Every structure is written in C-alpha cells, then in structure tokens.
Amino acid sequence: MRRTLIAGNWKMNGSFSANRALLTDIIAGLPDGNSIETLVCAPAPYLAQCAEVLGKTPVKWGAQDVSAHIKGAFTGEVSATMLADCQCKYVIVGHSERRAYHAESNELVAQKVVQALSEKLTPVVCVGETLEQREGGATNAIVGAQLQVVLDVLSAEQVSEIVLAYEPVWAIGTGKTATPQMAQDVHAFLRGQLSVKSAEAANTVRILYGGSMKPENAKELLAMADIDGGLIGGAALKAADFLAIISAC
Ligand code: PGA
Numbered sequence: 001m002r003r004t005l006i007a008g009n010w011k012m013n014g015s016f017s018a019n020r021a022l023l024t025d026i027i028a029g030l031p032d033g034n035s036i037e038t039l040v041c042a043p044a045p046y047l048a049q050c051a052e053v054l055g056k057t058p059v060k061w062g063a064q065d066v067s068a069h070i071k072g073a074f075t076g077e078v079s080a081t082m083l084a085d086c087q088c089k090y091v092i093v094g095h096s097e098r099r100a101y102h103a104e105s106n107e108l109v110a111q112k113v114v115q116a117l118s119e120k121l122t123p124v125v126c127v128g129e130t131l132e133q134r135e136g137g138a139t140n141a142i143v144g145a146q147l148q149v150v151l152d153v154l155s156a157e158q159v160s161e162i163v164l165a166y167e168p169v170w171a172i173g174t175g176k177t178a179t180p181q182m183a184q185d186v187h188a189f190l191r192g193q194l195s196v197k198s199a200e201a202a203n204t205v206r207i208l209y210g211g212s213m214k215p216e217n218a219k220e221l222l223a224m225a226d227i228d229g230g231l232i233g234g235a236a237l238k239a240a241d242f243l244a245i246i247s248a249c
Contacts, residue, residue, distance in 0.1 A: 002204060002205075002206050002228045003035070003036075003037050003206070003228075004035075004036045004037065004206075004222065004228060004229045004249045005036075005037045005038075005039060005163065005206050005208060005228065005229035005230075006036055006037070006038050006039070006229055006230050006232065006242075006245055006246050006249065007038075007039040007040070007041060007062070007090070007092075007124065007165075007208065007229065007230065007231050007232065007236075008039065008040040008041060008232050008233075008236025008237075008242055009041050009064065009092060009095070009210070009231055009232065009233050009236060010040065010041060010042050010043065010064075010236060010237065011043075011064070011097070011233055012043060013043075013237055014042065014043060014046055016046070016049060019042065019046055019049055019050075019053075020049070020053060022237065022238075022239055023040070023050070023053045023054060023059070024053070025239030025240075025243075026038075026040075026059060026239050026242060026243065027053075027054070027057050027059060029239060029240075029243040030058065030059070030243070030246070031243075031246065031247055034058065034246065036229075036246050036249045037060070037229075038058065038059045038060065038246060039059070039060045039061065039062055039089075039090055040054075040059065040060075040061050040062070040236065041061070041062045041063060041064050041090065041091075041092050041124075042061060042062075042063070042064075043064065044063055044064075044078050044083075047061060047063060047083070047086035047087075047088060048086055050086075051086055051087045055087070060089045060090065061086075061087075061088060061089070061090075062083075062088045062089060062090030062091050062092065062121070062122075062124070063078065063083045063086075063088050063090075063091040063092070064091070064092045064095065065078070065091070065092065065093070065095070065098055065112075066078065066079070066080050066083060066091045066093065066112050066115055066116050066121070066123075067079050067080070067112070067115065068108055068111035068112045068114075068115055069115070070115070079115070080115040080116050080118060080119035080121055081119055083116075083119065083121055084119040084120065084121060088121055089121065089122060090121060090122045090123075090124055090163070091116050091121050091122075091123055091124065092123075092124045092126060092165075092231070093109055093112045093113050093116060093123040093124065093125050093126065094106075094109035094112070094113075094125055094126045094127070094146070094150075095126045095167070096126060096128050096167055096169045096172060097172075100169075106145065106146050106149035106150075107149055109125070109146070109149070109150065110149045110150045110152070110153045111153075113125055113150050113153070113154070113162065114153055114154070117154075117158055117161055117162075122161060122162065122163055123162050123163070124162075124163045124164075124165050124208070124231065125147070125150055125162055125163070125164050125165065126164075126165045126167050126210070126231070127142075127143040127146040127147055127164065127165070127166060127167070127190070128142075128143065128146075128166060128167040128168045128169050128172075128210075128211070129142040129143060129168060129169060129170075130169045130170060131169070131170035134168065134170065139168075139186060140186070140189050143166065143186060143189070143190060144189070144190075144193055147164070147190060147193055147194075148193070150162075151193070151194075151197045154197075156197055156198035156200070156201065157198075159194065159197050159198050159201040159205065160198065160200055160201040160204050160205065162205060163205065163206050163207075163208065164190055164194075164205060164206070164207045164208070165207070165208040165209070165210050165231040166183065166186050166187055166190060166207060166208070166209055166210070167209075167210035167211050167231060168183075168186075168211050169211075170211075171210075171211025171212050172210065172211045172212070172233065173212070173233060173234060174211075174212060175212050176211075176212060177211060177212045177213065177214075177217050177221070178209070178211060180220045180221050180223070180224050180227075181224075183209045183221060183224065183227060184224040184225065184226055184227060187207045187209070187224070187226035187227055188225075188226050190207055190226075191205075191207060191226050206228035206229055207226055207227065207228055208227075208228060208229040208230055208231045209221050209222075209227050209229075209230055209231070210230060210231030210232065210233070212234070213230045213231075213232050213235060213245065214232075214234075214235045214241060214245070215235070215241055215244035215245055215248065218230060218244070218245040218248040218249075219248040222248060222249050229249075230245060232245060
C-alpha cells in the first residue's frame, strides 16, 4: 500500500511572515488522525524557518532543487549536504521550470537525483510533456525518456527510494488539468517502465500528479489507481486550498 503524499511546491513565493502564517494555518487545520504524508517545498532561504516551525509537527519540508555537485566553487548552488543540514527529507528534481528556464537536461537531472540519494533525501523526480508534444502523440516517448535516464544511473534498490511526479507542462499554472484518465494513463505507463527495472519499485514508488491540482479536481484525480498524491503549486500557497486537497484524499 503506497502512502498518499501531498506536496506543496511554493516556487519563488513567500516571506518569513507569510510563511509563518501559512504554515501555522496548515498545522492547525490538518484533519485529526491524518494519515496523508504532507510536505512543503520551500525556497532555500526559508528551509531553516520550516525546520523551526514544522520540527515538532507531522508536516515535512523539502527543497525545490539541488546541485549536481558535492561542494566547492559553484556560486549560487545549494548542495544535498546543505539540504540535509536543514533537515529536509525531500527535494524536487527536474521540475519543468528548471528544465525550461535553466536548460536542465535529463542527464543533469539524473546527477541531481544521485546527489539527493547520497544524502538520504528523497528526490521528487518530475517528468512531463509540452502541449506540442502531447498533440504530436509523443507523451509517453518524452516522459519515458526523462525517466529512463534517471533509472539508468540508479540501482534497483535506489529506484525504490524515489518519488515520481507527472506534471504535464501545459497544465502547470494554466488552470488546465489533465483529466483523471489522461493522468492515469501516463502514470500506468511510468509504473510499467519502473517494473522493467524493479518489480518492487513499481509497487512501492509513489507517482504524484501535478498541474493545476486544486480542491475541485483533487478527489477525482487522487481516486485513480496509479495516482498516489499531488505536487501542488498555486493551491499550496493558500492554507484552505492545501488543506482541502489533503481532505480530498
Ligand atoms: P500548479 O503547479 O499547481 O500551480 O499548476 C504545479 C507545479 O508546478 O508543481
């Protein structure tokens, strides 16, 4: 049984005061006996604040990116060791905004996954196709290639340690959501690909859906057999929406 994971991706939003208010409201509003794993991925300067505010709560925190390098002369980069030092448990890797605006290749994403795992951080590996690619019938080829480069650098045991996120680029921040069946089809395809590497990983790896997930559509999406949670951008910035998605699970 895969434990549902609801992860907020704050992107480049927040401030010390706004974060404190948001996190306080999330903690206060978590349903009693909540069995859903809850995560917020904050900008790096706020990870220590997350540790302070969330340390004694069930809500986990993570980062939005990690360096592919261990340490040294890489101005502006943040290493996996530093994220672990901030008590992160997770890090988003290969988000489509990193791929698009920072030219992150599949190979670089794979190196970042390796770095994250080396510090026992769970990488949330994002894959997704553009609208043009979907309309050209290339969805499975694109997400399959993005995943395969990561699988190629990991052992079967390591694959069991990752979380995957299917985020169609055309659905991110646009208000357009993949239908539950469209998302399920891609999730099932990705799970099939995992099974070639490791039957155990195919069974245990959680595959999140991301792209305009909100309270109104979360329930239907999360009801699909291979959708194990959500990676939520815009709706993660409002405690009421984030909590409503958790309650929809
Ligand atoms: P969105 O973003 O929920 O605002 O579409 C999701 C993401 O980019 O992770």
